[in-house]
Amino acid sequence: MAYSDKVLDHYENPRNVGTLDKNDPQVGTGMVGAPACGDVMKLQIKVNESGIIEDAKFKTYGCGSAIASSSLVTEWLKGKTLDQAAEIKNSAIAEELALPPVKIHCSVLAEDAIKAAVADLKSKQPA
Amino acid sequence: MTVHTPIYLDYSATTPVDPRVAEKMIPYITEHFGNPASRSHPFGWTAEQAVEEARDEVAKLVNADPREIVWTSGATESNNLAIKGAANFYSGTKGKHIITVQTEHKAVIDTVRELERQGFTATYLAPEPNGLVDLEKFKAAIRPDTVLASVMFVNNEIGVIQDIEAIGNICRENNIIFHVDAAQATGKVDIDLEKLPVDLMSFCAHKTYGPKGIGALYVRRKPRIRIEAQMHGGGHERGMRSGTLPTHQIVGMGEAFRLARLEMKAENERVRQLRDRLLAGLQEIDEVYVNGDMEHRVPHNLNISFNFVEGESLIMAVKDIAVSSGSACTSASLEPSYVLRALGRSDELAHSSIRFSIGRFTTQEDVDYTIALMKSKIGKLRELSPLWEMHLDGIDLSKVEWAAH
Numbered sequence: 001m002a003y004s005d006k007v008l009d010h011y012e013n014p015r016n017v018g019t020l021d022k023n024d025p026q027v028g029t030g031m032v033g034a035p036a037c038g039d040v041m042k043l044q045i046k047v048n049e050s051g052i053i054e055d056a057k058f059k060t061y062g063c064g065s066a067i068a069s070s071s072l073v074t075e076w077l078k079g080k081t082l083d084q085a086a087e088i089k090n091s092a093i094a095e096e097l098a099l100p101p102v103k104i105h106c107s108v109l110a111e112d113a114i115k116a117a118v119a120d121l122k123s124k125q126p127a
Numbered sequence: 128m129t130v131h132t133p134i135y136l137d138y139s140a141t142t143p144v145d146p147r148v149a150e151k152m153i154p155y156i157t158e159h160f161g162n163p164a165s166r167s168h169p170f171g172w173t174a175e176q177a178v179e180e181a182r183d184e185v186a187k188l189v190n191a192d193p194r195e196i197v198w199t200s201g202a203t204e205s206n207n208l209a210i211k212g213a214a215n216f217y218s219g220t221k222g223k224h225i226i227t228v229q230t231e232h233k234a235v236i237d238t239v240r241e242l243e244r245q246g247f248t249a250t251y252l253a254p255e256p257n258g259l260v261d262l263e264k265f266k267a268a269i270r271p272d273t274v275l276a277s278v279m280f281v282n283n284e285i286g287v288i289q290d291i292e293a294i295g296n297i298c299r300e301n302n303i304i305f306h307v308d309a310a311q312a313t314g315k316v317d318i319d320l321e322k323l324p325v326d327l328m329s330f331c332a333h334k335t336y337g338p339k340g341i342g343a344l345y346v347r348r349k350p351r352i353r354i355e356a357q358m359h360g361g362g363h364e365r366g367m368r369s370g371t372l373p374t375h376q377i378v379g380m381g382e383a384f385r386l387a388r389l390e391m392k393a394e395n396e397r398v399r400q401l402r403d404r405l406l407a408g409l410q411e412i413d414e415v416y417v418n419g420d421m422e423h424r425v426p427h428n429l430n431i432s433f434n435f436v437e438g439e440s441l442i443m444a445v446k447d448i449a450v451s452s453g454s455a456c457t458s459a460s461l462e463p464s465y466v467l468r469a470l471g472r473s474d475e476l477a478h479s480s481i482r483f484s485i486g487r488f489t490t491q492e493d494v495d496y497t498i499a500l501m502k503s504k505i506g507k508l509r510e511l512s513p514l515w516e517m518h519l520d521g522i523d524l525s526k527v528e529w530a531a532h
Contacts, residue, residue: 003443011443017511034529035514036474038437038463042513059513063439067511116530 003064004098010068015075018057020044028121030113039066039106043113045077045085045121053077053085058113065103069093069110082118130496132447138334138427138486139283139311140451144379145336145487151382152338155375163372164363174374181381185330185343188384189309189318192348197364198372201342202310203234205329206277208344208368209306210238212354213327214247214275217304222272223247226265226303228279229469230254235277235308256471257420258287266297275304280312280328284451284466284482285419286428288316295324304352310334310342314387315395315425320345326352332376336487337383341376344368394487399426401485401494406431408498412505414518418467418480429483432467432476433501435515436508441481444504448497451482475514475524 003011019042022029026046033040039062046055056074060067072093077085093099093107135143144152155177163178165171179193186193199205214225227239229251239249250268255261260278278294281287291307298305306327312318314335320328331342346352346367360369406429409415414434433441438452463477472480483497509515514524 011440014511019516031513032530035478035524036529038439038474038478040513040529042516059511059516061435061512061514062437064443066437067440112530 002100006072006097007064007068007099010071010097011064014058014067014071016055016057016071017059019059020046020055020057025124026121028117028119028124030116030118030120032112032116033062033066033109035061038062039109041066041070041109041113043070043073043110043117045117047082047121051081053080053082062106062109063103065097065099065106066109068097069099069106070113072096073110073114077114082121085114086118088114130492132496134448134489134493134496136483136485136489136493136497137449137451138489139286139482139484141333141339142336142486143488144333144338145383145386147386148337148379148382152375152379155378159374161374163374164361174372177374177381178372178377181377184381184385184388188313188388189320189328189330189345190322191320191345195320195345195348197344197346197367198377199342199344199368200340201333202232202308202329202331203342205331205342205344206232206234206306206308207238208354208357209327209329209346210235210275210277211242211357212367213304213306213352214242215355216353217274218247221274221302222270224270224273225249226252226268226273226276228252228254228260228277230258230282230284230466231277231279232283232308232310235279239277254469257423258282258285258418258466258470259420259423260289260294262290262293262297265294269297269301269303273301273303275306277306277308279308279310280318281309281315281425282419282466283311284464285430285470286311286425286484287419288312288423288425290423291325292323298326299324311425313384314391315427320347327354332380332383335383335387338376338379341373341380343380395426398485398487398489401489401491402426402429402483404491405429405483405485405494405497408494409501412502416476418470418472418476427485429485430467430480431483432472432480433505434476434479435512435518436479436505437512438463438478438480440508441479441504444508445481445500447500451484452480473525 020027031042042059044057048054056077058070060070090107090111161170161174163174182193308329328345333339416432418430442452467477
């Protein structure tokens with residue numbers, strides 16, 4: 001499988017690997033995928049008082065494209081509001097990383113992870 | 128010490144042609160180019176003699192009569208010819224049921240599937256968790272109309288050696304034609320077809336330091352086994368397989384099998400030491416699992432699952448070594464290895480497996496480099512793995528409800 005340079009770069013030097021405290025009310029956690037499918041993504045975002053994402057961390061079990069997709073979105077998420085975050089589309093991830101058709105599901109998974117993290121954070125915050 | 132990367136540890140996929148084999152082949156491409164079927168001049172006679180000497184060598188490695196060896200293009204063709212050829216020849220008298228095993232090579236499984244489409248029925252036996260066939264379960268699968276059984280000698284993914292003698296004896300008692308795919312066995316295990324109760328056996332050259340594109344099928348003469356030809360034409364190979372014989376390929380296979388016969392014992396011992404060194408090194412990593420029985424196994428193969436690490440990312444991480452992943456992502460179908468699934472391995476373990484296969488040109492430096500590389504890369508990928516983190520937190524992953532996508 002030939003990977004794009006961008007995928008290889010994120011795979012070799014993944015950005016924002018790590019874990020935030022999932023019990024922190026300012027932290028939202030999204031875990032998507034399943035080991036049986038060959039990929040599991042955990043994405044965490046932390047918002048400040050003004051509702052801006054100030055930190056994002058990920059851990060991913062999956063192929064190089066899955067690791068690159070989640071690494072890329074942690075970069076994109078920082079500085080965004082939750083509503084802006086929820087607008088990130090898998091097609092933009094796939095385009096940025098030049099994912100081949102067989103790896104499009106990795107970008108879908110990353111989009112799902114963002115949505116799950118945002119939903120988790122919203123559920124924690126008072127309406 | 129210098130190590131040339133990528134290090135080739137995929138000898139079960141194919142082997143390089145031994146330089147001694149290549150040297151012997153070359154004159155049969157250029158000078159001795161005659162058609163072995165040409166009876167009217169010395170060009171043909173020279174080629175025919177070379178073909179027959181090679182046939183002798185192939186027969187000698189497996190203690191068969193040269194007249195029992197039929198040239199084919201490789202093990203896939205041999206499997207097709209044996210299974211389709213015998214099933215069709217004997218179905219009228221015996222019946223239309225076939226027994227095989229879930230961990231067979233696709234060249235056997237898909238051939239049997241094709242026969243199912245033509246009206247045969249088939250039983251695909253599940254192996255035990257160690258990869259071996261349970262003889263009682265094999266007996267229980269036999270029906271009055273069972274015409275043929277096909278069980279591989281050495282598994283290509285996990286290297287386990289089936290008890291071919293015992294399975295063959297059961298087939299004899301029940302008047303079942305027994306075919307064995309021995310593509311991964313030549314030069315690795317002793318094969319004595321005078322003693323083994325096997326009717327048909329498939330071979331190829333390129334797993335045993337010969338060239339690709341040439342193989343053979345053993346067809347027993349006593350008692351005589353009949354097969355229907357699958358390739359029709361000039362009636363070569365006593366009508367069982369038509370087509371002009373590729374003299375240089377055949378010469379290569381003969382020389383490769385001659386060297387295997389002479390050097391097998393010493394080579395297996397050397398390879399076993401390297402494999403054991405590799406295993407000992409890799410077992411220093413947490414959460415590694417050997418796939419397949421370690422006792423009934425060729426020394427060349429080590430198939431290991433690295434828990435909590437995904438197979439394709441692992442292959443990317445270890446690009447300095449040429450190995451195979453049990454995860455078929457690399458072939459664009461996101462499926463874990465069907466062989467490991469048949470052993471009852473979880474999807475996670477099946478996905479995170481690597482087959483290391485060692486061979487004639489592997490050195491101790493290669494093995495030591497591989498151990499160090501694996502230790503560092505597994506550590507790095509586990510740092511990235513949410514599953515590893517959950518495992519360290521004491522979470523039982525089998526109890527998690529995954530949001531499958």
